[in-house]
Amino acid sequence: MSQASILFELSNLSCRYGDQEVLRVEELSLPAVPLTFILGSSGIGKSTLLEMLGLMSNTYRGRADRFTYQGAQDLRGFWDWPQSKQAHFRRSNFSFVFQQTNLIENFSILENLCIPLMIQGYAYEDAANKVTATAEKMNLDAQLLLRKATAVSGGQLQRAAFTRALSTDFKVLFGDEPTGNLDSGNSRTLMGLLKDNLVERGASAVVVSHDVALAEEYADCIIRVKRMGDEDRAYGLIDQNCLSISQ
Secondary structure (H helix, E strand, C coil): CCCHEEEEEEEEEEEECEEEEEEEEEEEECCCEEEEEEECCCCCCCCHHHHHHHHCCCCCEECCCEECCCCCEECCCCCCCCHHHHHHHHHHHHHEECCCCCCCCCCCCHHHHHHHHHHHCCHHHHHHHHHHHHHHHHCCCHHHHHHHHHHHHHHHHHHHHHHHHCCCCCCCEEEEEEEECCCHHHHHHHHHHHHHHHHCCEEEEEEEEECHHHHHHHHHHHHHEEECCCCCCCEEECCCHHCCCCC
């Protein structure tokens, strides 16, 4: 695998909450494919891996041998950077979508979806145009964008959350059970729309899921987190053998 095709590369990395190790990454070269799924049993460290890759929280301890982004950016010292530099890096590279949509109830859907773009420096009118174009690709009705977040269904809210994440300028989208509240049909529809959008823009997404069938249908790459240790000190383990890539 060439350096240009690697999204993240990690080796000898330990993630901990306090003194408790929850995830160990021995060796992993994650390719820059459109859609990667992280699979594993509950509590095994899937979300911890996502938080670590997306630089959402400082869970890794010590000095890993390697933690690079796009084959060049060394992220081992990220949590020592000034907060303004950390925020700029996340804004410039990453986007996020979660099971909980976290939309502001007093705002319209459109206003909610424009906020991340305005943080990136867009004027409201330009942000609204960009959001509307993305919403059309996500089959989200333009009239629905004018409603308050409390006046639409859960499925529509989740589609709005995807639209918000996809409207921003990003290189990697991270999703933690983003279709967990949807039925199988809506999950497949939304994942298909996401995959099409990623391929069109040449971006990548890393998604945590319990849905093996969804991963097998849409993933270009699957990371399976293994359980290691005894019952009292179990932790997740990832090595290059945990990675499978669709051909």
